[in-house]
Amino acid sequence: MNIVTAKEMYVWDRQAMEEAGIDGKILMENAGRAVAQNVEKLVDKRQRILVLIGAGNNGGDGFVIARTLLNKGYTVRAVQVVPDEKIKGDALAHKHMFLASNYQLEHLEKLLDLFQSIDHSDVVIDSMLGIGVEGRLRSPIDQVVEYLNQSKCLKIAVDIPSGVPADEGVTDFSGLKVDHTFTIAAPKISMFIEKTAPYFGEWEVVEIGLPTAKLKKAKRKLWEKRDVAATFPRRNAYAHKGVHGKALFVGGSFSMPGSIAMAARAGLRSGAGLATVATVESAWPSVAAHIPEATYTRVEEEAGSMVGVIDSGIEGYDAIAIGMGMGRKEGAEAMLRNVLEKSTCPVLIDADGLYHAKQLLDEVSVRNAPVILTPHPGEMAHLLGIKVPELLARPFEWSQRLASERGVYVVLKGPATIITTPEGTQYVETSGNAGLAKGGSGDVLSGILLAMIMQTSSVADALCNGCFLHGKTAERLTEDSHSQVDLLATDVVEGLSQTLRTFSG
Ligand SMILES: NC(=O)C1=CN([C@@H]2O[C@H](COP(=O)(O)OP(=O)(O)OC[C@H]3O[C@@H](n4cnc5c(N)ncnc54)[C@H](OP(=O)(O)O)[C@@H]3O)[C@@H](O)[C@H]2O)[C@@H](O)CC1
Numbered sequence: 101m102n103i104v105t106a107k108e109m110y111v112w113d114r115q116a117m118e119e120a121g122i123d124g125k126i127l128m129e130n131a132g133r134a135v136a137q138n139v140e141k142l143v144d145k146r147q148r149i150l151v152l153i154g155a156g157n158n159g160g161d162g163f164v165i166a167r168t169l170l171n172k173g174y175t176v177r178a179v180q181v182v183p184d185e186k187i188k189g190d191a192l193a194h195k196h197m198f199l200a201s202n203y204q205l206e207h208l209e210k211l212l213d214l215f216q217s218i219d220h221s222d223v224v225i226d227s228m229l230g231i232g233v234e235g236r237l238r239s240p241i242d243q244v245v246e247y248l249n250q251s252k253c254l255k256i257a258v259d260i261p262s263g264v265p266a267d268e269g270v271t272d273f274s275g276l277k278v279d280h281t282f283t284i285a286a287p288k289i290s291m292f293i294e295k296t297a298p299y300f301g302e303w304e305v306v307e308i309g310l311p312t313a314k315l316k317k318a319k320r321k322l323w324e325k326r327d328v329a330a331t332f333p334r335r336n337a338y339a340h341k342g343v344h345g346k347a348l349f350v351g352g353s354f355s356m357p358g359s360i361a362m363a364a365r366a367g368l369r370s371g372a373g374l375a376t377v378a379t380v381e382s383a384w385p386s387v388a389a390h391i392p393e394a395t396y397t398r399v400e401e402e403a404g405s406m407v408g409v410i411d412s413g414i415e416g417y418d419a420i421a422i423g424m425g426m427g428r429k430e431g432a433e434a435m436l437r438n439v440l441e442k443s444t445c446p447v448l449i450d451a452d453g454l455y456h457a458k459q460l461l462d463e464v465s466v467r468n469a470p471v472i473l474t475p476h477p478g479e480m481a482h483l484l485g486i487k488v489p490e491l492l493a494r495p496f497e498w499s500q501r502l503a504s505e506r507g508v509y510v511v512l513k514g515p516a517t518i519i520t521t522p523e524g525t526q527y528v529e530t531s532g533n534a535g536l537a538k539g540g541s542g543d544v545l546s547g548i549l550l551a552m553i554m555q556t557s558s559v560a561d562a563l564c565n566g567c568f569l570h571g572k573t574a575e576r577l578t579e580d581s582h583s584q585v586d587l588l589a590t591d592v593v594e595g596l597s598q599t600l601r602t603f604s605g
């Protein structure tokens with residue numbers, strides 16, 4: 101499913117009307133009816149519904165919703181919150197249909213009267229402003245939104261809550277916080293941005309009859325269950341361990357042996373055929389206690405941290421993950437440089453590896469085999485030399501910039517993980533929950549991703565499915581046997597089995 105900007109949505113709208121000859125009034129009718137159908141699932145006929153209608157086409161949708169629900173016997177009051185002369189075009193046509201159906205339209209005259217109407221309503225449907233919002237809310241909508249934000253009624257937004265921008269990058273706004281959003285045709289970018297996402301409540305896409313096959317595809321896509329089903333690697337009954345890949349995990353130190361152990365164990369649990377751990381000798385006993393299935397190779401150390409190169413070399417591996425618990429000493433940077441320059445397989449860089457990668461972006465750029473960077477926002481901001489809030493305001497744009505300038509895959513981790521390919525295609529993966537906001541989660545994800553890369557021909561599919569496997573496992577564990585408070589990264593590693601039983605053949 102595509103994720104769109106406001107501009108892309110308007111292009112679709114034009115394509116539907118100009119290229120497919122679908123009248124805008126029909127799209128509006130479809131939009132309103134689709135939203136009304138969803139409202140019926142949430143609201144019963146005893147509840148009092150208030151539909152608030154604004155100036156643009158979002159308001160037009162509101163006229164259709166009010167008419168449809170009234171036709172079905174719901175208790176609905178419709179209030180136009182802007183002067184008559186503001187209602188134009190398709191919205192005006194639907195206003196006429198509403199009035200010609202013998203339904204009553206109220207006008208906002210005194211704010212206090214509207215506030216009273218809100219107090220006497222169980223449900224408020226917000227069709228004041230959609231994706232056409234510009235700048236901060238103006239009067240009187242700003243006051244209506246402020247009042248509604250304090251109100252206890254059930255709030256449902258049409259397309260997007262009033263005042264909330266559809267795109268990334270807008271941080272100065274005031275918006276309505278709703279319980280549900282029924283968004284038109286495709287999710288909007290701002291649904292996946294930290295600052296704006298909470299305004300939408302639970303959201304769902306409604307289909308309005310756009311000519312899907314004709315529409316210009318967006319470069320962003322939501323990774324859905326059906327994508328997982330179509331691309332998740334299947335196990336071949338005749339395969340032997342070498343077929344599923346030989347992974348090298350480089351990291352760990354005397355005081356941080358856990359992260360590389362968790363990464364390697366997650367890699368084996370996710371289907372890697374063989375795993376070798378390259379770590380300092382002083383960390384071997386604790387790493388080996390966690391994964392007897394792995395083999396080990398020695399890395400030079402100084403006071404428990406890795407420096408220099410890997411004893412047995414880096415040839416013969418199908419994929420390498422580097423960085424987890426490797427420390428920030430200069431020697432570790434030399435190790436990363438060595439891996440980037442000498443290996444010819446995909447290299448995934450995480451954690452301390454990302455800290456060192458900042459100095460090695462030129463080496464990263466010239467590599468022929470794929471490089472995958474898996475930062476959390478703090479690591480990504482460090483790599484880009486910007487502040488975290490700056491990154492979080494435009495995570496899609498920054499990810500794209502890093503991925504295309506350096507020719508890398510970027511997995512920007514968060515509640516909505518953004519996966520960007522070197523060509524600039526982006527995928528959003530939203531599974532998981534707050535139980536994953538713990539030390540070790542990133543290490544586990546690295547191991548899963550590396551295993552998936554070795555088992556899938558498309559790196560992008562592997563990364564999306566790996567994020568899904570990680571997040572879905574956390575979701576399942578917190579439903580069945582854990583809480584989001586107690587869930588540990590090691591629980592996720594062991595929980596992978598059950599998720600894989602569902603998704604891999
Ligand atoms: N795309 C599709 O296929 C379909 C889209 N559809 C629907 O259309 C919606 C987009 O419609 P749109 O373009 O008319 O914009 P929309 O948000 O309704 O209103 C803009 C108006 O708001 C005002 N205004 C702006 N900023 C403001 C502010 N800060 N504070 C206060 N007021 C402000 C400004 O009025 P002004 O006062 O400046 O004259 C302007 O005229 C979309 O979200 C979806 O619901 C469906 O009907 C079916 C097909």
Ligand SMILES: [K+]
Pocket residue numbers: 158226227228229230257258259260261262
């Ligand atoms: K709205």
